[in-house]
Every structure is written in C-alpha cells, then in structure tokens.
Amino acid sequence: MIGKIDRDILLAHARTIASSGGKAVPEGATELSDLEVCGAAEITAMTRAAAERDGGVLVSSGGTTGTPKLTYLPHHMAFDRLLPVWRPLGVGDVVLNLYDAGRMWGTHYFVQKLAERTESTVIPSGPMTAEELELRLPMLREVGVTALASVPSVLADFAEMVLKTGVKPPVKTIIWMGEAWTESKRELVRQAFPDVQLWGIYGSVETWAMGSNRPGCDETTLHLLADEIFELEDAGALLTRAGEGWTVPVVRYRLGDRIEATRCRCGRGDAFRVLGRADDGFGLLGNYVNIADIVDSARQCPDVVDAQLVLVRDNDLADSARSMTVEYTGTAAPEAVRTWLTGSNVRLGTVDSQHPEAISARRVDRLRRIARTNKTPGAVWQDALGSGS
Numbered sequence: 001m002i003g004k005i006d007r008d009i010l011l012a013h014a015r016t017i018a019s020s021g022g023k024a025v026p027e028g029a030t031e032l033s034d035l036e037v038c039g040a041a042e043i044t045a046m047t048r049a050a051a052e053r054d055g056g057v058l059v060s061s062g063g064t065t066g067t068p069k070l071t072y073l074p075h076h077m078a079f080d081r082l083l084p085v086w087r088p089l090g091v092g093d094v095v096l097n098l099y100d101a102g103r104m105w106g107t108h109y110f111v112q113k114l115a116e117r118t119e120s121t122v123i124p125s126g127p128m129t130a131e132e133l134e135l136r137l138p139m140l141r142e143v144g145v146t147a148l149a150s151v152p153s154v155l156a157d158f159a160e161m162v163l164k165t166g167v168k169p170p171v172k173t174i175i176w177m178g179e180a181w182t183e184s185k186r187e188l189v190r191q192a193f194p195d196v197q198l199w200g201i202y203g204s205v206e207t208w209a210m211g212s213n214r215p216g217c218d219e220t221t222l223h224l225l226a227d228e229i230f231e232l233e234d235a236g237a238l239l240t241r242a243g244e245g246w247t248v249p250v251v252r253y254r255l256g257d258r259i260e261a262t263r264c265r266c267g268r269g270d271a272f273r274v275l276g277r278a279d280d281g282f283g284l285l286g287n288y289v290n291i292a293d294i295v296d297s298a299r300q301c302p303d304v305v306d307a308q309l310v311l312v313r314d315n316d317l318a319d320s321a322r323s324m325t326v327e328y329t330g331t332a333a334p335e336a337v338r339t340w341l342t343g344s345n346v347r348l349g350t351v352d353s354q355h356p357e358a359i360s361a362r363r364v365d366r367l368r369r370i371a372r373t374n375k376t377p378g379a380v381w382q383d384a385l386g387s388g389s
Contacts, residue, residue, distance in 0.1 A: 002261050003229040003270050005242050007031070010229075013242040014251045021045025022251060032229070037238060037252045040069040043206045047072035047248050059106035061205035071206050073106055073247050078208055079117045080245045081225055086212040088173050088199035089147060093120035095175070096140060098150035098158070101126050103372045106205060107178055111149045114175075120147075127154055127374050130161060137167040147173035153369065153376045156185035159192035168192070177201040179375045180274065181219065184305045202274060204255065207239055208247040216266040224270035230259055236278035280378065282311065283320035285355050287347040291378045294326070294341065294348070301340040303332035308367050309379040322384070323358045327367060337361040 005013075007030075014025050014035055022045075023036040050056065051072035060068035089095055095115055099108040101124065108126065115122035123145070128136065148155055148171055155174060162168050171193050177200060189196065200213035202222045211222035224230060231238040231252070237259040238252045258278050264271040276292040283289075291309060298307035307328040311321040328337060338361040342352040352359055367376050 001229060001231055002259075002272055003224045003227075005227060005229055005240065009242055010240065010251075013249065017046060017249050017251065020049045022249075032231070032240060032252070035252055037254055038250060039254060040206065043248055043250065043253065044070045044072075046250075050074060050248075057106065057109060058104065059205050060104040068104070069206055071248065073208065075113075076245070077110060077113050078245055078247045079113065082201075082209050082212070083117060085223075085225070086199065086201070086214055087118065088175050088197075088214070089114060089118040089120040091119045093118070093146045093173070094123065094144050095120055095147040095149055095173075096123045096125055096145045096169075098125055098127055098148060098154050099178075100373060105373055106208075107373075110177075111175065114149075130157070133158065133161045134165060137161065137165055137169070141167055141169040145169040145171060147171065147175060149175040151179040151373065151375050152176055152181045152185045152189075153179060154374050156188045159189045162192040163188075171196060174198045175200075177203065178373060182299065182306055184299075186219065206248070207250060207253060207255070210239060211272065214266075217268075218264050218266075220273055221262055221264040221271050222274070223264065223268050224272060228270075230272065232259055232261065234258060234278065277378075281319070282379075283314070283317060284324055284347075285322070285351050285358055287351050289345065289347050294324075294345065295378050297341055297344050298326050298328055298337060301328075301332055301337050303330050304328045304337060305330040306367060306376070307337075308377060310368075311379055311381050313381055313383055315383070321381075323360070326359075326361045327364045328361065329364060329367060332363070334361040334363055 010032060018024050022042050023038050026034055029035055054074060056072040056074050058070060058072050060070050097108060097111040099111055101108040112122055112124060148158060174189060174196050197215040201209050202211040203209040210228060211224050213222045227243040228241040236257060237255045239255055240251050241249060256277055256279060258275040259272050260275055262271050262273050280291040281288055294309060295307050298304055307326055310325040310327055312323045314320040314322045326337060326341060338359060342348045342359060348359060368380050369376055
C-alpha cells in the first residue's frame with residue numbers, strides 16, 4: 001500500500017459519499033479492505049450529483065469501441081490540491097497547449113485552467129501538422145513560448161521539427177500527461193531543448209490527477225498526492241482519497257494500471273511507478289502474451305527506435321488475435337526484428353514454431369496514433385479486412 005489516511009476519517013468519508021452515489025458501507029466495517037470496490041457507475045453518479053449543485057465539465061474516457069465512461073469535472077479541477085506540490089508555470093510564462101480540444105477529452109482544459117491559476121499566458125493551439133508547425137515556429141519563437149504541454153508523442157514531433165528547422169522558441173518547461181515516455185522520445189526532446197525541465201501528471205479521466213513528477217525526480221517516478229491511498233493489486237491498483245477539493249472523492253476505485261512502490265532521488269515520499277496496463281494481455285493462437293512486454297522487447301532490438309503491434313482479431317475467441325505484425329521505426333531489417341522477438345519471448349517462439357505466418361515485422365515512417373488524443377497506442381486491433389481501432 002502507498003499513502004496513508006486515518007482509519008476513522010476514511011470510514012466516515014466512505015459513509016458520506018455513500019449518500020451521494022458511492023457504495024454502501026457494510027455493517028461492521030473497520031478497515032479499508034472491508035469496503036467494496038467501486039467502478040465507473042459510482043464515479044458518474046457522484047460527480048453528476050455534484051455538478052447538479054455546482055456545475056462542471058462533462059468528459060469521458062473510452063467510447064471509441066464501447067460505451068464511454070462519463071465523469072463530471074468541477075470547474076476548479078482540484079488545483080488547490082495540486083499547485084502546492086506541482087507548479088510548472090508562473091507569471092511571465094507562455095505555454096503552448098498542444099492537447100486536442102473537444103471530443104470530451106479533458107486535458108486541453110486542464111492546461112487552460114493551469115495557465116489561469118498560475119497567471120501565465122496560454123496559446124490554445126491543439127496539435128499541428130508538420131507543415132503547420134514549420135510555418136508557425138517563427139511566430140512561436142517571436143511571442144516567447146516558454147512551455148509546451150502535450151503527450152510525449154506530440155512533444156517529440158515538436159522537437160523533431162525544431163531540430164530540422166533550427167527555429168527554436170525559448171522553451172524551458174515541458175508539461176506532460178496522458179502517455180508514458182519512451183527513451184527515444186525523451187532523448188529527442190533533450191536534443192532540441194537540452195536544459196528543459198519536465199513536469200508530469202499521472203491521472204485518469206475518471207479520477208483526474210493522482211500523482212505528480214517534477215524536476216529533481218527520477219523521470220519514471222511519480223508521487224501520490226496527499227490524502228490518497230493506492231492498494232497495489234495485479235488486477236489494477238485501487239485508489240482511495242479523502243478530504244475536500246478533489247474532482248471526485250472515491251473509495252477503492254479500480255484503476256486500469258499496475259503500480260509498484262519505489263523510491264525517488266528527490267527524497268519525497270509515497271513514490272510509485274506505473275508498470276503498465278493490467279489488461280494488456282491477449283491470446284495469440286493458444287499462447288497468452290503481453291503487449292507491453294513485446295513492445296519493450298522490440299524497442300531493445302538494435303536499430304529499432306519505437307514499436308507497436310498491429311493485431312488481427314480472432315472473431316471466435318475473446319481478446320485473441322489470429323496474427324501479429326510489429327510495426328517499428330528505425331533502420332533494422334524486418335526479419336532481424338522478427339528473429340529478435342521470437343528468440344527473446346518463449347511464447348512467441350512457440351507460435352513461430354507452429355504458425356510462422358502469424359508473426360511478422362514491418363518498418364514504417366511513423367507509428368499509428370489515436371485520432372482523439374494523439375497518443376501512440378501499444379497495440380492497434382484490426383479485423384481481417386483491415387479496419388480497426
């Protein structure tokens with residue numbers, strides 16, 4: 001477990017939120033583990049009740065291939081909780097907000113509110129094509145952009161264009177959330193802006209900000225905010241938080257990520273690392289494999305920069321694929337990448353020995369993105385005809 005909340009406060013808190021849509025507290029409950037795990041339905045009910053009193057912003061997660069999970073964010077977005085420990089902007093800063101607006105994704109509006117609360121200037125750009133960015137870089141340098149905010153995939157695109165053109169705004173701060181860094185993306189940003197400071201947030205649409213990373217931290221380490229608890233489980237960590245000023249007060253909400261406790265060089269407590277999704281395994285012709293493990297292995301292959309999986313669904317079995325193609329950037333030969341993966345993963349080696357046609361590799365100029373968020377997913381699922389998500 002990471003974090004600490006007084007037991008009496010926690011139980012009183014659970015009873016309070018039960019009256020506004022949370023799970024009922026079992027009779028005789030004395031410990032956190034006695035309380036029920038809550039889900040998306042409780043999040044929607046509790047935040048909707050609050051929005052009916054005070055207003056809010058309705059956002060969603062998912063919804064591309066299934067029913068969206070709805071959350072009503074209060075307009076304050078919990079910045080009174082966040083700013084005492086995480087304040088990347090100040091008076092005089094100019095932040096370029098490269099997050100997508102609209103489509104019920106809240107991160108663009110998070111950056112807008114951050115600029116308001118820190119009395120800095122914001123440019124609500126959203127993502128740009130390479131051609132648009134090349135045209136606008138001189139203007140961005142002229143207005144003195146000091147900070148960039150986006151997912152690491154978009155930040156790496158920005159850095160690549162700066163290196164290509166030599167037109168460099170005076171960026172000193174990077175704000176990131178919504179996607180984990182890869183070593184190649186971080187290195188590209190460091191090449192373009194050697195002295196830049198990285199400020200990160202770990203959160204979800206349903207729960208908003210839960211942890212933070214700031215200069216002085218290990219770059220893969222985050223710190224839980226005060227008055228929160230993570231219960232660490234393989235099925236996904238459970239979040240509990242108490243007190244005022246949150247976007248949503250939750251008890252034992254199941255996150256989709258596996259998390260582990262760690263230490264950080266900065267010395268702050270309640271440090272953790274995100275290990276990956278709890279549900280990113282899939283069946284490949286009778287062998288159960290993990291998306292993150294395969295992608296990480298591909299990135300370690302010589303002359304591979306980044307990678308993702310393209311999976312063709314097996315319509316007869318849930319969460320299963322008939323074939324897997326590793327798409328990658330870099331100069332490695334496709335057969336070398338394929339050999340690397342089947343030799344380093346026992347289960348892929350088994351598939352290769354029985355169904356060699358089911359595994360392939362393909363070099364590409366750019367990995368696929370999620371249109372709604374510009375994130376680079378670890379895997380893209382397709383049907384046999386090539387359409388997919």
